[in-house]
Amino acid sequence: MYLLYTIVAGLVSFLVLKWIKKRRYCTDLKRLDGKTVLITGGNSGVGKETAIALAMRGARVIIACRDVDKAEKAVRDIKIRSHSVNVLHMELDLANMRSIRDFCKSFLQREKRLDILINNAGIPGLLDWTDDNFSMCFGVNHLGHFLLTNLLLGRLRECSPSRVVTLACSNYKYQKLDFQDLNYNLLPFFTYCRSKLANLYFTQELSRIAQGKGVTSYAVHPGYVQSSWTCHYSVLFRMLMQVVMWMFFVPCEMGAQTVVWCSVSDEAAKHSGGYFTDCRPASLRPFARDQGVAKKLWEASERLVNLA
Known part of the structure; x- marks a missing residue:
């Protein structure tokens, strides 16, 4: 029995220390x-918690979502928690290129400013296809945001200094891109890893292209958060992951802190094109900093979404 108590106490201590270590909050109080x-x-x-945090700073916050009912419910909650009425939603399906183009056209007509674009939406490793026949992970996580950002880049430049924050993941390190098969859609985990690596290359190349034009770009690993991504999987898998997330993952509010920091911090502004976690710059594996690959992916992406 003593051994059991010792094991339990050790596990609890480990989890508490792990949680405390990850408690890094954005301390920059800049208003928006x-x-x-x-x-x-x-x-x-993380997207919702980011919206709350930025609305509390006085920003006009627009959440772009596919599900209108969920978006309306989220807007109500964000308004209550942020004590701001300047929150709204617009319909956007990142798995459909026509939806992205229609959204951007409507946004540019309605909104005169765009100071911060946060490419937060993401799909886990699903072996599915977008409406335009791209693998779901690559199509939504990378190509959808690539097209969205490019179509809104002019407005971002007009409102400079402006920022683009893209959510990445430390899982990028487990895969490299294959330009012969960018639509790789075989193993869910590796499909996801490739899309997150593409987010890093996108961030770096956007920073290079926008250099001197008032737009800076940041990639953020929010940590492993207790989000609802498991809803895409079976009940058994969700039950298992709920236990794992409770033990080892951080709350979404904490995961949003680095996103907020990159959105407002003057210190972050010094590192355009960088990769961040825990409210500070982080290092990348050498292959993920290859400027030639980043440029090649950008050009390939332009052709895939018909921008070239």
């Missing part, structure tokens, strides 16, 4: 009054 923020997938998880 008069600024407009667009967040994809802002109806839940």
